[in-house]
Amino acid sequence: MGKQYDVVIVGSGPNGLSAGIVLAAKGLQVLIIEGAETVGGGTRTSELTLPGYYHDVCSAVHPMGYLSPYFKTLPLEEFGLEWIIPKASAAHPLDNQEAVLLSKSISETAHNLGIDAEKYQKIVTPFVDQAEDLLSDSLKPLGIPSNPLLLMQFGLKALQPATFYSKHAFEGERAKALFAGCAAHSVLPFDKFFTTAIGLMFLVTGHVENWAIPKGGSQNIANALAAYFKSLGGELKPSTKITDYKQLPDAKKYMFDTDPIQLAHIAKDQLPPSYQARLNKYQFGPGVFKIDYALDAPIPWKDPRCLDASTVHVGGTFAEVAASEKDAWEGRECQRPFVMLSQQSQFDTSRAPEGKHTGWAYCHVPNGSNKDMTQAIESQIERFAPGFKDTILAKRTMTTQDFYQYNPNYLGGAITGGAADIFQLFTRPVARIDPYSTPNPDIYICSASSPPGGGVHGMCGYHAAQSVLKSLKIR
Ligand SMILES: Cc1cc2nc3c(=O)[nH]c(=O)nc-3n(C[C@H](O)[C@H](O)[C@H](O)COP(=O)(O)OP(=O)(O)OC[C@H]3O[C@@H](n4cnc5c(N)ncnc54)[C@H](O)[C@@H]3O)c2cc1C
Structure with missing residues (x-):
């Protein structure tokens, strides 16, 4: 039998990593599974053109990252972020x-x-x-x-x-x-x-x-978050794309730093059809x-x-x-x-x-x-x-x-976790009192497709993790 985790998070974007940090800091056993070879989601930097030229593949400029009420509380500078x-x-x-x-x-x-x-x-x-x-x-x-x-x-x-x-x-x-x-x-x-x-x-x-x-590129935001997460005892498993719930190791709670369509697909046997139908109607x-x-x-x-x-x-x-x-x-x-x-x-x-x-x-x-x-x-x-x-x-x-x-979250090339119009800005991915929860008490969404939406600020992950802590009755 494999290891039993408290929480398994699918996806290591800034929100997945932020959720992981909140939970690991409470002493929980947390595993983040990432489909790509490196962590970071929309915060990665790579030599896309010529050697020695470091390009931000997705996010580049970070007013929200710099001012994020949550990032401000983390010692990210000690973990290499400048x-x-x-x-x-x-x-x-x-x-x-x-x-x-x-x-x-x-x-x-x-x-x-x-x-x-x-x-x-x-x-x-x-x-x-x-x-x-x-x-x-x-x-x-x-x-x-x-x-x-x-x-x-x-x-x-x-x-x-x-x-x-x-x-x-x-x-x-x-x-x-x-x-x-x-x-x-x-x-x-x-x-x-x-x-x-x-x-x-x-x-x-x-x-x-x-x-x-960020000096060196947006990858350094992800690297600092990941290094801090690991320093708290968190585990990271890259190069593992989740397409089926059965792939997930045992855990008390699962969090998805994914878009709503993937969540509906991966957890199709765990979520009621009516909720899946609402996820599948999500506008990008x-x-x-x-x-x-x-x-x-x-x-x-x-x-x-x-x-x-x-x-x-x-x-x-x-x-x-x-x-x-x-x-x-x-x-x-x-x-x-x-x-x-x-x-x-x-x-x-x-x-x-x-x-x-x-x-x-x-x-x-x-x-x-x-x-x-x-x-x-x-x-x-x-x-x-x-x-x-x-x-x-x-x-x-x-x-x-x-x-x-x-990044399978970018359906049709949409980069901010889905349309932030009046119908979806506050009610993403669907209208619920706790938008991070789902009808299955073990499953949560923590990506930019949950409030407050797109951008590198970690606040979706932070708030989703509060919801998980509440359900685990941890203050
Ligand atoms: C071109 C572009 C420019 C942008 N510019 C800016 C900017 O300048 N400033 C800014 O603040 N924001 C910008 N953004 C938006 C920002 O990058 C996103 O809002 C932010 O990264 C969302 O974070 P997240 O954690 O919700 O998801 P993501 O960053 O998308 O991370 C999700 C992670 O989950 C992984 N994943 C997804 N599905 C699975 C699966 N089934 N199994 C395993 N792993 C999975 C992905 O590989 C990814 O690593 C930009 C985005 C793009 C694409």
């Missing part, structure tokens, strides 16, 4: 004018925004002043907030579709464009409720601290097409201040970004897509050989799209950085299918 703070969070280049820069200083950012400078300061300042409460209340399942008044003030704005909010909050194109780039992190069309929440939240995090990147939203670049030189932005930002929002005006997101949602590949771009080697010399650089760029495409978006992405970058193509030494592309092959 955060790098760039000069600015995001740059948003526009045609025939200076780029807009989002940086920690509210007044400097506002100064960029011309006619909307004063309004912008009034909007963000109260939320930045109370950002700790705002983040901890937003990064948890529905429940009693610690600061109800603040959450209500934020919610009144956040609930609105980004198109509506932007029209009423700002007059000029510069503020609208900055807001659009942040709202596009929602991977939703801007006429959906709650798209303003994501836009405002990304602006607020940018004023708490410039969006951080658009996928991504991504390019990693080895570059001979920094990206030749027309406005060189763009080099100060860990993220560049490449897509032009609010209307253009909104059209791109609408296209991806409605099943069309946009010819002038909104491109999320990162240039990590600008701040971290360990990513590329001396004098050389890495580039990381993706756009949203319809779920399951097969289309090669290289030309469309590069035209958009060239629009604001003429000569960019001449700096390319090598590149590697990933379609939505490549992403699904890489």
Whole structure:
């Protein structure tokens, strides 16, 4: 007979690892089983192009990781994690004018925004002043907030579709464009409720601290979490993809850092058909097409201040970004897509050989799209950085299918654990008082398909583990 564990977790993404740490820290015997050869899920770094160029395969920039209420409590620095703070969070280049820069200083950012400078300061300042409460209340399942008044003030704005909010909050194109780039992190069309929440939240995090990147790549977040987990006595078993419940070793509880469809399939004999049917109805939203670049030189932005930002929002005006997101949602590949771009080697010399650089760029495409978006992405970058193509030494592309092959959680290339619209933001994967629990008291979900959703913050894993502890009657 094999070893009996207290908890077995399927999947070693940031949420699986976070759940494992919570439980191992309570003295439980925890095993994390990972399908891939290395730990990390969406936080992995690899030489995807040429030797000596270290690319973030998935996540690159980590405002939520740096500010995560849970990560903050862990000694991750002692386990090798080093955060790098760039000069600015995001740059948003526009045609025939200076780029807009989002940086920690509210007044400097506002100064960029011309006619909307004063309004912008009034909007963000109260939320930045109370950002700790705002983040901890937003990064948890529905429940009693610690600061109800603040959450209500934020919610009144956040609930609105980004198109509506932007029209009423700002007059000029510069503020609208900055807001659009942040709202596009929602991977939703801007006429959906709650798209303003994501836009405002990304602006607020940018004023708490410039969006951080981990030295050496996002793999180092996973490595630090895994090393800490092991130091607490946790066990890791890589290269073991779970497709059937019978593969799982004996344990009191099982947690799935997987998407809901896999959970329904793996635990088909353990979960009631009605619950499986609800899991199988889960909506994933658009996928991504991504390019990693080895570059001979920094990206030749027309406005060189763009080099100060860990993220560049490449897509032009609010209307253009909104059209791109609408296209991806409605099943069309946009010819002038909104491109999320990162240039990590600008701040971290360990990513590329001396004098050389890495580039990381993706756009949203319809779920399951097969289309090669290289030309469309590069035209958009060239629009604001003429000569960019001449700096390319090598590149590697990933379609939505490549992403699904890489990580079975990314169904159709969807990268944030499923659509975060009003129907699924708080009720993922299905509506239940305890969203991490299932009708089977031994089975839990802890992935980004549970609240609070996508991003590298570990909060889904943290809250799911609290639910398991409660069921084991451990305080
Ligand atoms: C291209 C891209 C860019 C992104 N950019 C950012 C960013 O800049 N910042 C940010 O915060 N977030 C970003 N994200 C999102 C972020 O990576 C995810 O939200 C986060 O990784 C989710 O963590 P998780 O633990 O829920 O799942 P995952 O990270 O997906 O990890 C799940 C793990 O479980 C394993 N697994 C799945 N099924 C099985 C199975 N059946 N058997 C065994 N193992 C299994 C997988 O191999 C994987 O290792 C990005 C994602 C992608 C793909």
